Amino acid sequence: MDFDDTPAEAEFRAEARAWLQAHAVPKGHPDDFSDGHADESVPEAVHTANCQRWQRTLHDGGWAGIAWPKVFGGRGGKPMEASIFNQEQSKFGVTTGVFAIAHGMVGPTLMRHGTPEQQQHYLPAMLRGDDVWCQLFSEPGAGSDLASLSTKAVRDGDGWVVTGQKVWTSQAEHSNLGILLARTDADVPKHKGITYFILDMSTPGIDIRPLRQITGHAHFSEVFLDEVRIPAANVVGEVNGGWACAITTLSNERAAISGSDRGKEFNLLLELARERGATADAVVRQRLADSWTRHQILTFLGYRMQTALSKGTPMGAEASVLKLFYAEHIRRLAALALEIEGPEGQLWRDARGDAFWQRRFLAAPSIKIAGGTNEVQHNVLGERILGLPPEPRTDREVSFRESLRAGT
Numbered sequence: 001m002d003f004d005d006t007p008a009e010a011e012f013r014a015e016a017r018a019w020l021q022a023h024a025v026p027k028g029h030p031d032d033f034s035d036g037h038a039d040e041s042v043p044e045a046v047h048t049a050n051c052q053r054w055q056r057t058l059h060d061g062g063w064a065g066i067a068w069p070k071v072f073g074g075r076g077g078k079p080m081e082a083s084i085f086n087q088e089q090s091k092f093g094v095t096t097g098v099f100a101i102a103h104g105m106v107g108p109t110l111m112r113h114g115t116p117e118q119q120q121h122y123l124p125a126m127l128r129g130d131d132v133w134c135q136l137f138s139e140p141g142a143g144s145d146l147a148s149l150s151t152k153a154v155r156d157g158d159g160w161v162v163t164g165q166k167v168w169t170s171q172a173e174h175s176n177l178g179i180l181l182a183r184t185d186a187d188v189p190k191h192k193g194i195t196y197f198i199l200d201m202s203t204p205g206i207d208i209r210p211l212r213q214i215t216g217h218a219h220f221s222e223v224f225l226d227e228v229r230i231p232a233a234n235v236v237g238e239v240n241g242g243w244a245c246a247i248t249t250l251s252n253e254r255a256a257i258s259g260s261d262r263g264k265e266f267n268l269l270l271e272l273a274r275e276r277g278a279t280a281d282a283v284v285r286q287r288l289a290d291s292w293t294r295h296q297i298l299t300f301l302g303y304r305m306q307t308a309l310s311k312g313t314p315m316g317a318e319a320s321v322l323k324l325f326y327a328e329h330i331r332r333l334a335a336l337a338l339e340i341e342g343p344e345g346q347l348w349r350d351a352r353g354d355a356f357w358q359r360r361f362l363a364a365p366s367i368k369i370a371g372g373t374n375e376v377q378h379n380v381l382g383e384r385i386l387g388l389p390p391e392p393r394t395d396r397e398v399s400f401r402e403s404l405r406a407g408t
């Protein structure tokens, strides 16, 4: 692929940049909300409201869902145009961060597996910024082995009654809708008895308990579900066929975690090194060159995924490679930045740049876990790219009820 903009892409970039200059605040402006905040007293609700306002502005300006079909409220453009817009947007003090789950994961899943009614009801609203979505997949006993989930949904009249517990649910407190996996048949093998639901987060029986992280923020929560009623119309795909929908969501999640434009992180690191005179140090220079190389590889991996997307190829192992590489890249970048900062790297609220690098450093371990751990991505690469023998799986053919997990 050609890495330079085509004339049409250059024109699109110029148009996007001009519109952003007229509508978005610059980086460093007092209203810049592009990167959260080190101070945990700034509530996540404020950040959510800022993202919603910006998403509405994008929608009204015709820049929401750039690569989504027009029939769903999108612009009907190319995936490369969406990528160009994101690159330009990342230079301003704005973000659509809280819509990462909605636009990056729920949207593609509903486009592929949803009914026409679900598509018309939820997709345009997502692009207007009306709805914030969360993902209720992981459970205390089901993370990497997600298909072992035990939250159950029982058919009752014209709906379902759901009982169980979810955990690590990002932005659960500020979402009005969620995607939920629940077991609807325990008498078939574990992957074959799961159903994918849309959950209205204001339904009675939902108890959200925030979990505080090392940064002081409570980004995710435990969610307890006690006889929560879900209408039958909220089933996505087939009853007991939820695993296929979950795979669509999860491969898009890997791409979403690592897919945004990350150029700014390397540029900030270089700026920091220059400001501290660290570029004169041969070891730092070597590590900066290493960071730049990784940054370039990440960019090219992003292009590879973009190419697959533009050909309509479903995302598979490419997303795992990208996510794995990004998790390692960000860990090394943040560690180098704090070394360059020296003792100042130990500061928090008073740290330079609103503790940008401190926050990246503390968040880095979570990137190795969210969206599938590094070890799980290695398994995907081993099996799907290198063709290595798969891990032994003893519970594929037995019913969930008979499997070891059901007995614990």
Ligand SMILES: Cc1cc2nc3c(=O)[nH]c(=O)nc-3n(C[C@H](O)[C@H](O)[C@H](O)COP(=O)(O)OP(=O)(O)OC[C@H]3O[C@@H](n4cnc5c(N)ncnc54)[C@H](O)[C@@H]3O)c2cc1C
Pocket (backbone or CB within 6 Å): 134, 135, 136, 137, 138, 139, 140, 141, 142, 143, 144, 145, 167, 168, 169, 170, 171, 220, 366, 367, 369, 370, 371, 372, 373, 374, 375, 376, 379, 391
């Ligand atoms: C910041 C963050 C946000 C998140 N947001 C959400 C969210 O919004 N919604 C949601 O549903 N979930 C969310 N998660 C949960 C995330 O998907 C899980 O934490 C992840 O899938 C790992 O599951 P687990 O925590 O149960 O760990 P486990 O699966 O118990 O893994 C424990 C350890 O065992 C290793 N391991 C497990 N199986 C294998 C194997 N087969 N081979 C080799 N090693 C293995 C793992 O790599 C890990 O080191 C979030 C997590 C984080 C960190």
